[in-house]
Amino acid sequence: MESQDDTATNSLLQFDPLESAVDPTFWHALSKKKIEVYRLSDAQQDISAQYQVPAPHPTRNAAAATAAAATEASARAPKNVPAARLSFSARSFDDVSVAAATASCTSPGVLRNTNTIEEFKQLDKTNALKEVAERIWADMNSGAAISNPSLLTRFLLVTFADLKKYRFYYWFAFPALLPEEPIRLSRAVPMADVYSGAQISALRESWAAKGGALPFFLLSETNEALGVHELREWHNVMQDGKPVTVGFVDPSSQPANPGWPLRNFLILLRVRWGVTAARVICFRESTLPRDPCSIICDVVLPGAASPRGAACPKAVGWEKNSSGKLGPRMADLGPLMDPAQLADTAVDLNLKLMRWRIMPSLQLETITATRCLLLGSGTLGCYVARALLAWGVRNITFVDNGRVSFSNPVRQPLFRFEDCLDGGKPKAAAAASGLKGVFPGVNAVGVDLNIPMPGHAAATPDRTCADADRLRELIEAHDAVFLLTDSRESRWLPTVIAASLGKIVINSALGFDTFLVMRHGIVTGAHEPSASLAPVTSTADITSLGCYYCNDVVAPADSLSDRTLDQQCTVTRPGLSAIASATAVELLVSILNHPLRARAPAPLPSASNNPSAPTPSPLGLVPHQIRGFLTHFSNLLITGPAYDRCTACSAVVLRMYREEGAAFVRRVVEDPGVLEEVTGLRAMREEADAQDVDWDVEEGDDFEI
């Protein structure tokens, strides 16, 4: 049974090092102390930590494991053994005298919190450890460590709390004084191999009777019992000539090695009482009646003892980090303490709720990844951005050329009164900043830009070209474009660019009590000439859905100059914009969740009649146009095909834009008639005029903003 004696005789005694285990409450408490108490002080602070016997470990069977480890005769510890832990929590900052209500041992320690990362790096670690070691040495020599043996486990903690990033840099040291000569181990065996069941029971009871937290103790032995005694009883307990038997609460689970706290205890034994050999009970018993887990180490302490009062021996004890190197660690409490990260997680979980509870197939990741460009940062732009944010969209760019005016904030929810002062902030930037104020995790950008418009000559032709190129860059860099500007003609160029790039376009416009929300079709190639103006009865006939301009027989032109003030300004029922914007965003989400995305077929006109009819995709229909009528509180779904003479998405216009680029834009801006010319609209109209057809050409728009 004890054949391991030979193989392990007088090997070097190796101690299982302590591992620091810091729970998040420690960092919360340190932050609070730093802000409210320490402030800029880097003075040494008293803190404490706890350790206890190891928790039961399912695979642990002390007898078998010890035998196995001893025969391995390897310098390395067996794998999969839990670490011996020294635990830190908010209680570490409590007064030591009131702590420790539980059956655990308390270690006193020194906290040195530095004010900057540089101070943390440059702190003289060797000297800091030496200072703590000297205090331990002094406590041994003065006898303080005999009346209060927890002083043998004094530790050091160096920290830097980065309270902007909620990161904590730290390094623990558990100083162990070195003996003159290495301590030898003559044998390590399970306690049950040495003591009887009755003796072990007596030991447990005796230890519990001493309060269950005595970290180091002496043992008296009879045939029936083992008794626990405090260190100060040395002369009553120890008898000359009898072997010295001591014990300590051992946080280690190693089958053949004692834990770190024994190191300084052995030095104390050598220095105070000249002990040269001892039997050590590495006490690992819990209060529960289960098989004994403790081990016995018979140790030899060779060499001359440092005389009392001599200089402090050298010490070791800096903790290694997780990669096994001597170096500090870092705790990142951002996910618990950074409000921005907390908001991020909360928003994410909230959206997932929809998927968990209602719609497992919901493409949340697709929605989140969709980069949205909002052309116009007024009432529509603000509401659209809010609704996108609610869906988890994280990249939103606002474009506008105006400034926030005093009438804006009440209708445009991203602006505040302060934004209107001193001439008003640029609208796009103010909207982006307002959106970040709602949710800092959003990547919101504002771009101040004039969108070139047919019939509105810019200051210089170069300006027009530069603006057109900038708009193209923006559209290229996004996945979906929202047309939310306040005029019909400002939507023309983005329609052309987005059509040529195949981007998703959602277009919304407001009347006084009516609105339009539509998606533009994806251009699949040259439109087949067709009798497009005939009413559509079957969507199967439609190869391509139309754009905003497909129903027009005139080119967009300056619609603003001749208007009265009430026509130029937003004259709509105030609730209308929120309704239209929400509808626009939901249309985008329906597109993104359809397998064919922007090519999803539009529903037949009849499909809208019955809201309880089943729909082909989980989120329902993906209509082409929604016309809302607040007068009747109802919506109408309309499907319209692309028109081969469209001034914005017809093959000829897209070809000319592709070939001429900004130069083509410049020509159109200067003379919108170019569009009617190239698409053949003018020829058609002249032909019709000749035949005296009564065209119903509207004065202006149904819809404006």
Next chain:
Amino acid sequence: MVEQTAAVGTLSQQQFTCEAASLVEKAKALGEPWTLVEAADQPAYLKRLVSVRSAVRPATDELPVSDGVVDVEEEPNDGATLHSDPLSEITLEVHAIYSKTWQCPVLYFSAWSANTGTPVSLDGLKNAVRDGLPDLDLTARTAYHMPFIAQQDHPVLGTPFYSIHPCETAMLMAEMLSNTDAADGRYLLLWLSLVGTIFHPIALVHSSYFN
């Protein structure tokens, strides 16, 4: 007078306190670390810490600094330090807190790297729990009204915790209680074994608690 009757599947505060105390007693006898946390003016709650072995080493626990800056002078190598290869562990902290609003217990939990205290995300926890959290396909999850997880401030501690929303608890418990023999006084145990399934194969309570 209208007699107030408890809705099916709910639990009164008094029953919660009573069953929690007997659960702690039982846990003590079994050597399991359930404790009752009581503080002045605060409702008591059940608490348990679970160590979870992590296959993944936490990425953030080293200080990213250039070499040489944080060197200590090489420690004297006395050969007396055991070179162990400690496991990377995650601490999972589970609380059962009574909700007056929902008339039932609510599960709160949080997880962090056992060394540094760096919190572990839901996905991180899922990866660490051996076998993973049950990866029911989402359709089944929706159909069976699986509990969902939100992030909330702990009602007593005030720090962020994950919690399982209690809106389905009474409904599920009513079904569970009606299908269980001798369910009297075992609401809390049955509930813990139910919500605890999200940590499978870790068991918050096991069959011995029912003996």
